[in-house]
Amino acid sequence: MPLDPSRTIAELQELRELTGDENGAQRVAWTDTWKRAREWLRGKLDELPLEHEIDEAGNQWWTLGGASDHAVLIGGHIDSVPNGGWLDGALNVVAGVEVMRRIAEEGEPATTVRLVEWADEEGARFGRSLFGSSAAAGSMADQDELRRRKDAEGTSLPDALEEHGVDLDRALDAKSQREGAAAYLELHIEQGPVLESMDIPLGVVLGTYGVERSQITWTGQAAHAGSTPMDKRRDALAGAAKLALEIREIAKRTGQGAVCTSGNVVCKPGIVTSVVETAEQLLDQRHLDAGKLAEMLAEAREAAERFAKEEDVEVSWERIWAIEPILFDDALIELADEAVTEVAGQSHRLPSGPLHDAAEVSRAGVPTVMLFVQSLRGLSHTKLEDTKPEHLELSVQALDRLATKTIERVSTQV
Numbered sequence: 001m002p003l004d005p006s007r008t009i010a011e012l013q014e015l016r017e018l019t020g021d022e023n024g025a026q027r028v029a030w031t032d033t034w035k036r037a038r039e040w041l042r043g044k045l046d047e048l049p050l051e052h053e054i055d056e057a058g059n060q061w062w063t064l065g066g067a068s069d070h071a072v073l074i075g076g077h078i079d080s081v082p083n084g085g086w087l088d089g090a091l092n093v094v095a096g097v098e099v100m101r102r103i104a105e106e107g108e109p110a111t112t113v114r115l116v117e118w119a120d121e122e123g124a125r126f127g128r129s130l131f132g133s134s135a136a137a138g139s140m141a142d143q144d145e146l147r148r149r150k151d152a153e154g155t156s157l158p159d160a161l162e163e164h165g166v167d168l169d170r171a172l173d174a175k176s177q178r179e180g181a182a183a184y185l186e187l188h189i190e191q192g193p194v195l196e197s198m199d200i201p202l203g204v205v206l207g208t209y210g211v212e213r214s215q216i217t218w219t220g221q222a223a224h225a226g227s228t229p230m231d232k233r234r235d236a237l238a239g240a241a242k243l244a245l246e247i248r249e250i251a252k253r254t255g256q257g258a259v260c261t262s263g264n265v266v267c268k269p270g271i272v273t274s275v276v277e278t279a280e281q282l283l284d285q286r287h288l289d290a291g292k293l294a295e296m297l298a299e300a301r302e303a304a305e306r307f308a309k310e311e312d313v314e315v316s317w318e319r320i321w322a323i324e325p326i327l328f329d330d331a332l333i334e335l336a337d338e339a340v341t342e343v344a345g346q347s348h349r350l351p352s353g354p355l356h357d358a359a360e361v362s363r364a365g366v367p368t369v370m371l372f373v374q375s376l377r378g379l380s381h382t383k384l385e386d387t388k389p390e391h392l393e394l395s396v397q398a399l400d401r402l403a404t405k406t407i408e409r410v411s412t413q414v
Contacts, residue, residue: 015094026084059117059174066110068111072111072185073114074185075118079121084381085386086386087392110408119132130359136361187373190203201394207288212297216304218240222277262283326359332406336370343394
C-alpha cells in the first residue's frame with residue numbers, strides 16, 4: 001500500500017462533513033460530536049494489524065510492534081474549538097493514519113511505531129488545554145483546581161470526563177504510555193502567516209513559546225459620567241487602556257518574535273453613565289527565550305505601576321498560568337529539515353506561538369519535533385482556515401519521510 005497523500009485530503013473532507021456545520025468544525029472535546037469523530041478515526045485503522053487502547057486520560061493509541069520495543073510516536077488531536085477549522089489538529093492524526101498504513105504494509109518495522117490521538121488539546125469546553133498530553137507527560141498539576149472547573153452550562157469537568165469513561169483521579173496513570181518512547185513527531189498547520197509570506201510550503205518547528213498569562217485588576221472609583229470633571233476622575237479603564245497600548249511597544253522593543261496581547265477587559269459597573277471603578281484585564285505574553293519572557297513581564301508590571309500613579313488608581317496582578325519555552329530536539333530538527341527539503345525543495349525553521357501536545361511530550365523528556373505546513377492568510381480557529389491541497393499532500397509526504405528517517409535513527413541507537 002504505497003503512500004497516498006490525496007487520500008488524507010479526502011478523509012479530512014469526510015471528517016468535515018461528519019462533524020462540522022455551516023459555522024465550521026464542532027469537535028469540542030468531551031462532547032458527542034468529538035466522540036463520533038474518534039469512532040470515525042478508529043474505523044480508518046481497524047483493518048491494520050494494530051493494537052488499540054484508550055489510556056486513563058482518554059488518549060487513543062494504536063501500536064504497530066517492531067523489532068525493537070523502542071517506539072517512534074506520531075501524534076495529534078482531533079478535537080477542535082467551536083466553529084473551528086477543518087485542519088487544526090485533524091491533519092496531524094489523519095496524516096498519521098496514512099503513514100501507519102504505509103509502514104504496516106511493509107511488514108515489521110525496525111522499531112515499534114505508535115499513533116496517538118490526544119484527548120482535549122484545545123481545552124475549549126473547560127479552559128484546560130493539553131489535558132491528555134499533560135497527563136501522559138506527568139505535568140498535569142493541581143487536580144483540585146481541575147475538579148472545580150465547569151463549562152458554560154455548569155457541568156463539572158469530572159462529570160464530563162466520567163461520561164467518556166475517564167476518571168480524573170486516575171488520569172496521571174497515563175504516564176505509563178511513555179515507556180519506550182524514543183521520539184515524537186507531529187505535523188500541524190502553521191496557524192500563522194510566516195510560511196505564506198515567504199512563499200514556502202513547509203517548515204520545521206524549533207520549539208514552542210513560553211507563556212506568561214496574567215489577570216490585572218485596576219481599581220478606581222465609580223462616579224457620575226456627567227458631573228465628574230476629567231481631572232478629578234479615578235478611571236480604572238484608563239490604566240488598562242494605557243497598558244494595552246504599552247505592551248505592544250514592549251513586544252516591539254524585545255523583538256525576536258515577542259508577542260503580547262491584552263485579550264479582554266471587563267469593566268464595572270459597566271454602564272455608560274459611570275466612570276469605571278474596576279477593570280479586570282487579561283494579559284498574554286509569549287517568547288521562545290525564557291530570559292526575554294521574564295523581562296517582558298517585568299516591563300509590563302513596571303508600566304502598570306506607573307500608569308496607576310498617573311491615573312490615581314490601584315493595580316494588582318495574579319498569575320493565571322505559565323509555561324516555560326520548550327525547545328525541540330536538535331537531531332530531530334535536522335532530520336525534519338532533511339525531510340522537508342527532499343519533499344519541497346526548501347525548508348525554513350521557525351518557532352511556534354501556539355502551544356501543542358508536542359510541548360508536553362518534550363517536557364517529559366521524549367525527543368520531539370514538529371512540522372508546519374503553510375496556512376492561507378495565516379488564519380486558524382475559524383471556518384476560513386485553509387491550506388492549498390498541494391501543500392497538504394507535501395506535508396503528508398514530509399511526515400512520512402521524517403518517520404522513516406526517525407525509525408532508522410532510533411533503530412541504530414538501541
